[in-house]
Amino acid sequence: MECNKARELMLSDYMDGMLNKETSGEVEKHIASCQSCAGYYRSAVSAFVPFRKSRALGVPPAVWEGIRGRLAAVPEDEQAFNIKSMFEIFHSKWANAAVFTSMLLLTLFAGTYFAENMASSANSRLRQAPEEFASNIGFSEFEDMPGDQSKNVFSIIGG
Amino acid sequence: MDISKDIIERAARGEIPAFEEIYKSSSGFVYNVALRISASEHEASEITQDVFVKLFSGLKSFNHKSSFNTWLYRVAVNEALNRRKKSNLENSRRAEFDESVEANPALREDPVGKSVNENIDKDKVAELLSLVNEEHRVVLVLREMQGLNYEEMSRVLGININTVRTRLKRAREILIKKVKENGMQ
Ligand SMILES: [Zn+2]
Numbered sequence: 001m002e003c004n005k006a007r008e009l010m011l012s013d014y015m016d017g018m019l020n021k022e023t024s025g026e027v028e029k030h031i032a033s034c035q036s037c038a039g040y041y042r043s044a045v046s047a048f049v050p051f052r053k054s055r056a057l058g059v060p061p062a063v064w065e066g067i068r069g070r071l072a073a074v075p076e077d078e079q080a081f082n083i084k085s086m087f088e089i090f091h092s093k094w095a096n097a098a099v100f101t102s103m104l105l106l107t108l109f110a111g112t113y114f115a116e117n118m119a120s121s122a123n124s125r126l127r128q129a130p131e132e133f134a135s136n137i138g139f140s141e142f143e144d145m146p147g148d149q150s151k152n153v154f155s156i157i158g159g
Numbered sequence: 160m161d162i163s164k165d166i167i168e169r170a171a172r173g174e175i176p177a178f179e180e181i182y183k184s185s186s187g188f189v190y191n192v193a194l195r196i197s198a199s200e201h202e203a204s205e206i207t208q209d210v211f212v213k214l215f216s217g218l219k220s221f222n223h224k225s226s227f228n229t230w231l232y233r234v235a236v237n238e239a240l241n242r243r244k245k246s247n248l249e250n251s252r253r254a255e256f257d258e259s260v261e262a263n264p265a266l267r268e269d270p271v272g273k274s275v276n277e278n279i280d281k282d283k284v285a286e287l288l289s290l291v292n293e294e295h296r297v298v299l300v301l302r303e304m305q306g307l308n309y310e311e312m313s314r315v316l317g318i319n320i321n322t323v324r325t326r327l328k329r330a331r332e333i334l335i336k337k338v339k340e341n342g343m344q
Contacts (some may be wrong), residue, residue: 009326011327011328011331011332011335012324012327012331015331016302016308016309016327018308018309027336040335043335043338043339043344044335045312046333046344047287047331047334047335047338048285049344050282050283050287051287051299051303051304054282054283054284054304056187056188056191056201056304056305057190057191058187059186059187059190059204059207060204061201062185063190063204063207063208064179064182064186066204066208067182067207067208067211067212067215068175070208070212071175071178071212071215079247103215123191130303135335159241
C-alpha cells in the first residue's frame with residue numbers, strides 16, 4: 001500500500017472502523033513499516049483525543065422556559081392546529097348529529113323562503129297585469145280574468 | 160433513541176406535554192451541535208429555542224419517512240449555520256462601523272455592541288474547531304462528537320456518502336496540519 005492511500009484510509013474509513021479485516025490489516029502493515037506514516041498516525045490520534053474526552057453540556061433550563069413563552073405567544077392559527085385536527089373534532093357522534101340537524105334546518109328554511117318569495121313575486125306580477133291588459137288588449141278578453149281586480153277593471157270600463 | 164410516532168403526532172396536535180417529552184429527549188444534542196457550530200453558549204441557547212419553536216409548528220409536516228433525529232439534526236445544523244452567516248454579516252458591518260468610528264470621533268460615544276463570540280468556550284475542543292471552516296466543523300461535530308456514521312451524516316447534510324467521506328478526511332487532514340502549525344501537540 002502507498003503512503004497516500006494509507007493516509008487517506010487512515011483519516012476516513014480506518015479511523016471510523018469501516019474497513020474490512022483485510023484492508024485494515026494492510027493499513028496497519030503499512031504503518032508498521034513506514035516511519036513517516038506511523039508518525040502521521042500518532043499525530044492524527046492525539047489530535048482527536050480531546051473530542052473523545054469531551055462531555056456534552058447540559059441545556060440551560062432557561063431554554064425551555066424561553067420556548068414555552070414563545071409558544072404561548074404564537075397566534076392560535078399558527079400553532080399546531082391543522083385541518084386534520086379540525087376533522088377529528090367532527091368525528092364525534094354528537095358533532096355529526098349537530099351538523100346533520102343544522103343542514104336539515106337550513107334546507108327547510110331555504111325551501112320555505114324560496115316558496116314564499118316565488119308566490120309573492122307571482123302575485124305582484126298579477127297585480128300589475130290588469131292595467132297593462134287594459135291598455136293593450138281588447139275588452140272581451142277580461143271576462144276570463146280571475147279574482148276581484150278583473151271585476152274592478154270590468155266595472156271601471158263598464159261604468 | 161428515536162421518538163415514538165405517537166408522541167410526535169400528539170405534539171403535532173399541539174399537546175405541550177408531548178412536545179416537552181420530545182424536547183427532553185432531543186434538546187441535548189440540538190444544544191450541543193449548536194454550541195459546537197456557533198462556539199457560543201448564548202447563541203446555542205437561542206438556536207435551540209428557534210429550532211424547537213420551528214419544530215412545534217412544523218411537526219405536522221414530518222412524514223416519518225426519515226428518522227426524527229436525522230430530521231432534527233438537519234434543522235439544528237441549518238439553523239446554526241444560518242445564524243453564523245447572520246453573525247458574520249453583523250460582525251463585518253460592525254467592523255465597518257468601527258472603522259467609521261475611528262475616522263469620525265463624534266461617533267465614539269455610540270455604544271458598540273458586544274461581539275457575539277464573547278462567550279466562546281475556552282475548552283480544547285472549541286479551540287480545535289476554531290481552526291477549521293464551517294463545512295469542516297459541521298462534519299467533525301457530527302462524527303467526532305455526536306458519533307453519527309457516514310450514512311446518517313449523508314442524510315443529515317443532504318450529500319452523498321462519498322462526499323461525506325471526502326469532506327471528513329479533508330477536515331481531519333486540515334485539523335492535524337493546523338494543530339502542528341499552532342504547536343498544539
Ligand atoms: Zn507511508
